Amino acid sequence: MDLLLWRHAEAVEGSPDHARELTERGQRQARRMAAWLNENRPKRLQVLCSPTVRTRQTAAAFTDDFEIVSALGPDGNVAGLLAAxxxxxxxxxxxxxGHQPALGRLAALLLSGSEAEWTIKKGALWWFTNRVRNGETQTVLRTALPAELL
Known part of the structure; x- marks a missing residue:
């Protein structure tokens, strides 16, 4: 399985939190990452998205074919992400x-075996895969790509 974690791009400050939209910079971040994904995406990619405006705008830069999952919202947790x-x-x-802190906590769990307060930058993508070697399941980080490097 491949698991790609994409933190929403930069959004405006304010309330209500669920209605915050991407800034112009955030729109550029989302478009650049979407272009990279279009070039490098795995086959049979299912896209799951938090219900917030900023995550839907981020996902929409890549595809219109995404599923909104409430467990991926700002108050989500690692267990909800894994189940989704x-x-x-x-x-x-x-x-x-999705959002911090759940995405960072999930990345920490996948790489270190326990949740920790890791940060995935706004607009960044972390791509994991798993494999079995010598009867043991291993997690592999394929890339950790901040939007600024695109």
Missing amino acids: CGWPDASGAVLVV
Whole structure:
């Protein structure tokens, strides 16, 4: 399975939180990452998105074919993310467009074995895959790509 974690791009400050839109910079970040994804995406990619405006705008820079999942919202947690995406047993690939701190905590769990306060920058993408070697399941970080490097 491939699991891609994409933190929403930069959004305006304010309230209500769920209605915050991307800034012009955030729109550029989302378009650049979407272009990279179009060039490098895994086959059979399912896109799951938080219900907030900023995450839907981020996902829409890449595709109109995404599923809104309430468990991926700003108050989401690692257990909800894992249940939504089916890691590590689902087949194919899943792109999750979501929020801190849950995305960072999930990245920490996948790489270190325990949740920690890791940060995924706004607009950045972390791509994980899993494999079995010598009877042991391993998690592999394929890329950690901040939007600024595109």
